[in-house]
Amino acid sequence: MTYTTNQKQANLETLDIPKVGMPVTIITGFLGSGKTTLLNQILQNKQDLKVAVLVNEFGDINIDSQLLVSTDEDMVELSNGCICCTINDGLVDAVYRVLEREDRIDYMVIETTGVADPLPIILTFLGTELRDFTNLDSILTVVDAESFDAEHFQSEAAFKQITYGDIVILNKTDLATPEKLQELEDFVHDVKVDARILHTTHGKVALPLILGVGLTPKDVYTPQKEEHNHHEHHDHTHNHEHHENAHNHEHHDHHSEHLVNDGFVSVSFQVDKPFDVHKFENFLTEEMSKDVFRAKGILWFSDSPMRHVFQLSGPRYQLNADEWKKSPKNEVVFIGRHLDTKKMHSLLNECLV
Numbered sequence: 312m313t314y315t316t317n318q319k320q321a322n323l324e325t326l327d328i329p330k331v332g333m334p335v336t337i338i339t340g341f342l343g344s345g346k347t348t349l350l351n352q353i354l355q356n357k358q359d360l361k362v363a364v365l366v367n368e369f370g371d372i373n374i375d376s377q378l379l380v381s382t383d384e385d386m387v388e389l390s391n392g393c394i395c396c397t398i399n400d401g402l403v404d405a406v407y408r409v410l411e412r413e414d415r416i417d418y419m420v421i422e423t424t425g426v427a428d429p430l431p432i433i434l435t436f437l438g439t440e441l442r443d444f445t446n447l448d449s450i451l452t453v454v455d456a457e458s459f460d461a462e463h464f465q466s467e468a469a470f471k472q473i474t475y476g477d478i479v480i481l482n483k484t485d486l487a488t489p490e491k492l493q494e495l496e497d498f499v500h501d502v503k504v505d506a507r508i509l510h511t512t513h514g515k516v517a518l519p520l521i522l523g524v525g526l527t528p529k530d531v532y533t534p535q536k537e538e539h540n541h542h543e544h545h546d547h548t549h550n551h552e553h554h555e556n557a558h559n560h561e562h563h564d565h566h567s568e569h570l571v572n573d574g575f576v577s578v579s580f581q582v583d584k585p586f587d588v589h590k591f592e593n594f595l596t597e598e599m600s601k602d603v604f605r606a607k608g609i610l611w612f613s614d615s616p617m618r619h620v621f622q623l624s625g626p627r628y629q630l631n632a633d634e635w636k637k638s639p640k641n642e643v644v645f646i647g648r649h650l651d652t653k654k655m656h657s658l659l660n661e662c663l664v
């Protein structure tokens with residue numbers, strides 16, 4: 312029997328043959344280490360590879376998506392909030408949406424939040440039916456070579472990110488001394504004897520070193536249902552004031568208790584009025600809580616027609632001007648431990664014109 316192309320297509324559609332083995336890379340790494348920067352390097356250098364990007368952002372406002380250099384052909388899916396809930400309520404659906412797309416997608420890259428233990432995501436790929444449709448290629452762990460140390464920010468998540476990394480990328484080498492880099496290499500090798508380590512500045516790395524490398528060992532991960540593999544368990548509710556939007560959807564009961572983002576909370580602020588630049592800088596240097604570890608935003612200042620991309624990571628912050636892509640508005644997220652939302656909102660409101 313001879314088939315026309317259309318008949319063949321129709322038959323394939325009724326058979327619903329899945330696209331098997333889509334390669335998946337997971338980018339993990341602590342807050343501000345350079346994950347989005349690395350993702351942008353991948354998107355800029357991928358040539359004609361069609362990449363689907365899934366970004367799981369901590370905080371209620373999507374800042375990263377506005378900073379990604381994706382083209383129309385790429386697909387960017389976003390999800391905010393607690394990683395465990397996101398996996399159950401959103402990540403799997405998002406992966407299926409990519410797999411079911413009619414246009415060709417060659418590769419999937421997932422950026423986790425900086426406070427996520429990557430294990431639940433790894434298990435989602437290796438321990439559910441996604442195992443048949445995807446091929447987990449590698450876990451990339453980005454490390455801020457200037458500020459990471461053996462205390463790993465007292466963060467269980469930051470430590471786990473290293474332990475699960477197939478490749479550890481020591482980023483921000485421009486800010487770290489050779490001694491510090493050696494110290495970090497020793498630390499990583501202590502944690503993971505056979506770790507592959509790369510050094511980068513602004514996430515610049517030849518893509519064949521990180522994509523299509525087939526490094527995730529498939530058999531060492533065994534799915535552990537109904538368990539989150541966290542050492543500590545926290546009541547989910549104390550965080551709700553910071554994550555109202557992320558938690559509006561329905562949850563399964565067993566989600567009411569688990570590690571909440573390693574003790575980190577986010578405070579979001581968005582308003583359709585501009586800041587006075589001097590007041591805002593005074594807020595940053597004099598008034599803002601020292602417990603803020605990371606902040607990012609798209610800022611509108613009364614004396615400038617440009618938008619300002621604001622990045623704060625540890626002790627450093629940057630404001631880079633470029634063109635507005637939509638009507639001006641202030642959107643900023645602060646991440647840290649023990650943040651007082653009310654106080655921060657009130658201080659930020661005082662910076663408005």
Ligand SMILES: Nc1nc2c(ncn2[C@@H]2O[C@H](COP(=O)(O)OP(=O)(O)OP(=O)(O)O)[C@@H](O)[C@H]2O)c(=O)[nH]1
Nearest residue numbers: 341342343344345346347348425482483512513622
């Ligand atoms: N000096 C220097 N700065 C860097 C380098 N890589 C990234 N940065 C800066 O570090 C800040 C944080 O980078 P991101 O890529 O947004 O970090 P991230 O890991 O995605 O942050 P979260 O999503 O908040 O966890 C930004 O201001 C970057 O421009 C680097 O190699 N050197």
